[in-house]
Amino acid sequence: MNQGPFIFVGIFFTMALSWYGFVFKPTLDLGRQAPVKLDGVVQLYPGDRPGLAQQGAEIYRANGCVVCHTQQARDAKDGSDKARGWGQRLTVPQDYLFDNPPQLGQVRVGPDLANFGTRSPDLKSQLLHLYAPRALVKGSVMPPYPYLFQQRKLGPHPSPDALALSGKFAPPAGFEIVPTSQAYSLLAYLFSLRADVSLYEAPIPKPPTNGVAQAVEVIAPAVK
Amino acid sequence: MSVSAPLTSAPTPTECPSGSPTTVEVDASGSLPLFLMLVAGVFWLCLGSALGLIASVKLHAPAILSGIPALTYGRLIPAQNALFLYGFAAQVGLGIALWIVSRLGRAKVVAPFILTVGALLWNVGILTGLLNILAGNWTGLNRFEMPISSVTPLFVGYGLIGIVALLTFKARTARDLYPSMWFILASLFWFPWIYATASYLLHTGFLRASAVPVIAGWYGQNFVSIVLLSLALGASYYFIPKLSHQPLASRGLAIFGFWSLLIFAPFGGFAATYAVPRWVISMSVVSSVLCLVPIAAHSWNWIQTLHCTRSNTKEDFGLLYFRIAIPFLALYGIFAAWAAFPANNTIVGFTWLQTGLVQMLEYGFIGLILLGSVAVVAPKLTQTEWPIRKILKPHCLLTIIGVVFMTLPLLLGGWIQGQGLNDAAIPFVDASKRAFPFVAMTTIGILLFALAQALLLLHLLALCGRSLMNCCQPAAWFAVNKGGAR
Numbered sequence: 001m002n003q004g005p006f007i008f009v010g011i012f013f014t015m016a017l018s019w020y021g022f023v024f025k026p027t028l029d030l031g032r033q034a035p036v037k038l039d040g041v042v043q044l045y046p047g048d049r050p051g052l053a054q055q056g057a058e059i060y061r062a063n064g065c066v067v068c069h070t071q072q073a074r075d076a077k078d079g080s081d082k083a084r085g086w087g088q089r090l091t092v093p094q095d096y097l098f099d100n101p102p103q104l105g106q107v108r109v110g111p112d113l114a115n116f117g118t119r120s121p122d123l124k125s126q127l128l129h130l131y132a133p134r135a136l137v138k139g140s141v142m143p144p145y146p147y148l149f150q151q152r153k154l155g156p157h158p159s160p161d162a163l164a165l166s167g168k169f170a171p172p173a174g175f176e177i178v179p180t181s182q183a184y185s186l187l188a189y190l191f192s193l194r195a196d197v198s199l200y201e202a203p204i205p206k207p208p209t210n211g212v213a214q215a216v217e218v219i220a221p222a223v224k
Numbered sequence: 225m226s227v228s229a230p231l232t233s234a235p236t237p238t239e240c241p242s243g244s245p246t247t248v249e250v251d252a253s254g255s256l257p258l259f260l261m262l263v264a265g266v267f268w269l270c271l272g273s274a275l276g277l278i279a280s281v282k283l284h285a286p287a288i289l290s291g292i293p294a295l296t297y298g299r300l301i302p303a304q305n306a307l308f309l310y311g312f313a314a315q316v317g318l319g320i321a322l323w324i325v326s327r328l329g330r331a332k333v334v335a336p337f338i339l340t341v342g343a344l345l346w347n348v349g350i351l352t353g354l355l356n357i358l359a360g361n362w363t364g365l366n367r368f369e370m371p372i373s374s375v376t377p378l379f380v381g382y383g384l385i386g387i388v389a390l391l392t393f394k395a396r397t398a399r400d401l402y403p404s405m406w407f408i409l410a411s412l413f414w415f416p417w418i419y420a421t422a423s424y425l426l427h428t429g430f431l432r433a434s435a436v437p438v439i440a441g442w443y444g445q446n447f448v449s450i451v452l453l454s455l456a457l458g459a460s461y462y463f464i465p466k467l468s469h470q471p472l473a474s475r476g477l478a479i480f481g482f483w484s485l486l487i488f489a490p491f492g493g494f495a496a497t498y499a500v501p502r503w504v505i506s507m508s509v510v511s512s513v514l515c516l517v518p519i520a521a522h523s524w525n526w527i528q529t530l531h532c533t534r535s536n537t538k539e540d541f542g543l544l545y546f547r548i549a550i551p552f553l554a555l556y557g558i559f560a561a562w563a564a565f566p567a568n569n570t571i572v573g574f575t576w577l578q579t580g581l582v583q584m585l586e587y588g589f590i591g592l593i594l595l596g597s598v599a600v601v602a603p604k605l606t607q608t609e610w611p612i613r614k615i616l617k618p619h620c621l622l623t624i625i626g627v628v629f630m631t632l633p634l635l636l637g638g639w640i641q642g643q644g645l646n647d648a649a650i651p652f653v654d655a656s657k658r659a660f661p662f663v664a665m666t667t668i669g670i671l672l673f674a675l676a677q678a679l680l681l682l683h684l685l686a687l688c689g690r691s692l693m694n695c696c697q698p699a700a701w702f703a704v705n706k707g708g709a710r
Binding site for chain 2: 002003004007008010011012014015017018019021022023026027029030031032033061062063064065066067068070071072073074078079080083084090091092093094095096097098099100101102103104105106107108109111112114133134137138139140141142143144145146147
């Protein structure tokens with residue numbers, strides 16, 4: 001190992017090996033991925049997110065939500081994700097085909113958000129949660145995001161968008177807290193998160209249908 | 225502490241011709257840019273740790289400073305990571321590497337002016353990156369946080385530093401290639417390739433989004449586990465024998481560890497990810513387990529080297545950094561391999577254990593080795609002794625205790641948290657709360673760590689001031705240069 005060129009060639013070869021394996025090949029394989037046609041519907045999956053949700057994705061990225069929230073649900077056999085209602089199936093690359101960059105995340109300080117949109121969230125309470133997480137979830141460690149909201153002087157007619165705050169979270173008397181467009185677009189993005197269609201590589205298991213039982217159900221009343 | 229004699233074997237006269245410069249001349253040749261890199265690196269480390277401390281406090285009191293967008297948790301953490309990896313580890317690592325190349329090769333640092341420009345550009349890149357991250361303009365990708373505006377200064381800065389390193393390598397008068405040189409060469413060649421690839425693919429939007437996590441993960445893994453780890457390994461192969469006054473135990477084991485690391489490590493990093501192709505995950509699991517081989521080889525080599533240290537020789541205090549770094553690397557290897565197994569990953573994936581593991585490698589091994597190297601190299605560059613040598617001891621101890629608190633509690637906390645998360649009957653908030661006593665310990669850890677680095681930064685500045693004062697007194701300067709460290 002006293003020959004500079006020998007070491008250089010060795011380094012080059014090992015480097016090239018890693019580059020081929022994890023850059024060249026995935027770029028070719030995944031680079032060819034395209035939206036897929038699903039059974040029984042006209043739309044392709046995944047579709048583009050609507051404009052407001054795309055703006056929200058930028059806010060999600062800029063504020064580093066990915067540091068605490070993952071967007072990858074696991075199979076029922078790996079952990080409790082399905083039981084918690086975080087996803088019917090494993091999240092796969094097809095799900096984030098148009099999300100550049102995908103915000104997969106590594107640590108769950110907060111819950112997984114891959115299927116946030118499927119949990120039928122309520123807009124008002126989610127806005128409240130964004131402004132003051134502890135007003136809704138006791139002991140939450142999520143930081144409040146007051147800068148996505150505006151404190152306004154109360155006019156003759158209170159804004160219909162104003163948050164219903166009480167106790168220590170309430171604004172000073174004569175003021176109201178209204179969401180900015182950023183807060184709305186962030187929620188539009190969160191509501192658009194749903195990886196809930198059955199894919200070839202990640203099917204959603206259907207409950208087994210028992211033909212005999214069904215036949216009995218149909219026929220039994222007629223026989224009576 | 226004297227750092228001068230050759231290492232495993234004394235260079236023969238043909239390898240080290242009489243015309244080669246003395247160690248004092250070698251140290252003096254690149255002292256300004258190299259010292260600049262060390263001070264700037266420690267400054268970024270201080271700042272990054274301070275940001276990390278604020279973030280850690282916010283985990284206990286989320287409402288603190290919540291009105292300032294730049295100080296939201298999700299921006300502080302990427303800023304802390306970027307400052308540690310690029311501001312501190314890469315910069316100090318390169319500075320130490322250049323010093324080792326010039327010392328081992330017995331060659332003066334070639335073109336110190338170009339090196340200075342390179343170092344300045346690198347720091348411009350870091351500053352731009354930091355401001356952008358705090359302003360919310362970051363990539364959203366772990367270990368590749370800085371936006372496109374930082375790419376040019378970082379890349380050109382690195383190019384200049386790398387060219388100076390290679391020219392200095394080429395100009396060496398001692399031809400023998402000691403193991404440190406291999407690691408440094410690997411790191412020097414690896415970085416431009418992966419950084420160019422990642423910058424092109426991730427910044428230009430050329431890539432299909434579904435391939436982005438694979439490329440970003442590959443880059444992050446290669447940057448930390450090859451580029452930065454190689455710089456730290458190069459430094460440890462230099463300083464462990466040097467400070468313990470012992471020859472390296474086995475050159476063969478070093479060769480084995482070197483190649484096995486380069487072959488196995490690049491494929492890791494996805495063991496705790498789910499939403500990427502299955503074969504990528506499988507290769508990562510295999511890689512995490514196989515990485516035990518180089519880690520064991522290196523650790524065993526150093527333990528053997530240190531084992532022979534004569535008890536009657538007064539041990540250099542700087543060696544403590546390196547002594548503690550070895551178990552961190554070994555523990556990292558063992559836990560990373562354990563956590564990679566699918567059965568274990570189901571429990572500890574997505575928990576605080578993952579953070580603890582990463583910090584064990586980054587702060588526990590790479591950080592400790594580089595801080596130890598700074599403690600040894602900085603006085604040689606300025607050719608002045610540390611103004612208050614006693615400060616080194618509290619710095620070393622505070623750093624070690626800080627890192628222990630930052631990492632070990634998370635391993636246990638992550639395990640307990642994972643048990644709770646896996647039981648759907650336990651609400652998410654309750655499962656998360658189980659880890660919080662352990663997370664609180666990391667807050668203490670990063671506080672101690674940040675304090676230690678602030679101490680080191682002040683000490684470095686004092687060293688700089690003392691060295692300048694010596695320069696202004698020709699008689700004293702002459703005395704130091706004549707009788708200075710050899």
